[in-house]
Amino acid sequence: MVSYKELGLVNSKELFAKAIAGGYAIPAFNFNNMEQMQAIVQACVETSSPVILQVSSGARKYANQTILRYMAQGAVEYAKELGKNIPIVLHLDHGDSFELCKSCIDMGFSSVMIDGSSLPYDENVALTKKVVEYAHAHDVTVEGELGVLAGVEDEVSAEHHTYTRPEEVEDFVKKTGVDSLAISIGTSHGANKFKPEQCTRNADGVLVPPPLRFDILKEVEKRIPGFPIVLHGSSSVPQDMVAIINKYGGALKDAIGIPEDQLREAAKSAVCKINIDSDGRLAMTAAVREIMATKPAEFDPRKYLGPAREWLKKLYMHKVVNVLGSANKA
Ligand code: G3H
Ligand code: 13P
Ligand code: ZN
Numbered sequence: 119m120v121s122y123k124e125l126g127l128v129n130s131k132e133l134f135a136k137a138i139a140g141g142y143a144i145p146a147f148n149f150n151n152m153e154q155m156q157a158i159v160q161a162c163v164e165t166s167s168p169v170i171l172q173v174s175s176g177a178r179k180y181a182n183q184t185i186l187r188y189m190a191q192g193a194v195e196y197a198k199e200l201g202k203n204i205p206i207v208l209h210l211d212h213g214d215s216f217e218l219c220k221s222c223i224d225m226g227f228s229s230v231m232i233d234g235s236s237l238p239y240d241e242n243v244a245l246t247k248k249v250v251e252y253a254h255a256h257d258v259t260v261e262g263e264l265g266v267l268a269g270v271e272d273e274v275s276a277e278h279h280t281y282t283r284p285e286e287v288e289d290f291v292k293k294t295g296v297d298s299l300a301i302s303i304g305t306s307h308g309a310n311k312f313k314p315e316q317c318t319r320n321a322d323g324v325l326v327p328p329p330l331r332f333d334i335l336k337e338v339e340k341r342i343p344g345f346p347i348v349l350h351g352s353s354s355v356p357q358d359m360v361a362i363i364n365k366y367g368g369a370l371k372d373a374i375g376i377p378e379d380q381l382r383e384a385a386k387s388a389v390c391k392i393n394i395d396s397d398g399r400l401a402m403t404a405a406v407r408e409i410m411a412t413k414p415a416e417f418d419p420r421k422y423l424g425p426a427r428e429w430l431k432k433l434y435m436h437k438v439v440n441v442l443g444s445a446n447k448a
Contacts, residue, residue, distance in 0.1 A: 120226045128207060129229055130170065130209070130229045134298060134346035136447065138344060141443065142385055143389055144442070144444055146169075146392065149177070149186075150177035154398060156196070157431040158193070165444075167447060169205075169207070173186050173209070175210075175214065194206050207229050208226065208229070209230065213230050216252070223253055229261070230261070232261075235263035235302075243290060246260070247293060259297040261300055263300035264283070265279075265300075266302055267305060268306040268311075281303065281304070284337035285341075287301075287341050288342055299347055301335070303332070304331050307350065309355050309373040311351065312325075312328070313372065314372055316328055317374065332384075336387075346388065346391065347388045349384060353376065353394050353395065355374055355376075359400040363400065366411040368407060381441050382441055385441070404429065405425050410422065
């Protein structure tokens with residue numbers, strides 16, 4: 119058993135309090151390999167941003183939980199070596215059981231999500247409360263979720279949205295003791311967040327998805343003022359990356375994300391953690407596809423993973439500076 123404090127990590131409590139007061143959001147970037155971790159740390163050190171390193175259960179299976187934990191510890195040391203001791207949280211994304219959350223806490227995670235959003239309300243409350251009791255005894259912060267996001271990924275999938283019911287949030291927060299709450303206001307997981315027929319076209323012919331339900335967010339904020347809110351499924355699916363992927367043999371169809379101006383707007387409210395995974399996947403894939411296609415004689419992985427890491431870093435810096443607003447908040 120190891121405490122995250124020995125690893126140089128922090129929990130999310132103080133970061134969220136500052137983010138709400140300052141009108142910005144902390145980036146929560148998923149990672150499962152070294153290049154992603156390096157790009158996240160480089161981007162956040164250069165922009166002087168706090169950061170949440172996020173590990174899904176799929177990532178844990180892919181990379182091995184022990185390796186990921188040592189990588190997070192490495193991230194702390196790497197940031198210092200790059201010249202800035204930025205606050206780094208190691209967070210379990212979409213934990214689906216008490217046992218998984220406990221195992222991560224025992225391994226050095228400083229924050230966990232228990233996602234009981236697909237359970238009946240009372241079961242979600244009971245499971246979340248159990249995780250909170252264990253986590254708080256170790257000074258680890260807990261994210262719960264109410265409402266279901268549409269979208270399909272490895273371990274996280276649902277056909278349709280169920281928007282968060284604002285009338286439930288106060289009771290949920292009170293009964294469970296969670297430190298933050300993920301809500302469903304129209305974001306969704308993956309690169310295909312909307313069907314083209316749900317969108318309208320702007321003057322330039324670009325598809326514009328239906329706006330996020332800011333009315334639900336406002337109602338939630340009214341009921342739990344100043345309480346940290348989390349947005350999952352917040353990739354914007356950059357169309358230049360989609361175009362590069364498709365130009366070099368990819369087959370991404372109808373890839374549509376959340377417009378960045380809406381996320382910037384949300385970050386100014388009680389939304390203090392914004393989850394981004396798919397955009398990183400797209401940037402990495404675009405870089406690798408371009409290099410594979412334009413430099414067919416290349417066979418040293420460093421020659422395509424190195425540039426992929428650069429593309430990722432550029433993307434993360436853009437998110438921190440122009441979307442989350444967390445630059446210079448470390
Ligand atoms: O919300 C889910 C994350 O993007 C992780 O996805 O389960 O494919 O690792 P994953
Ligand atoms: P995206 O698929 O929009 O990047 O969402 C990631 C996420 O919510 C991780 O929990
Ligand atoms: Zn998510």
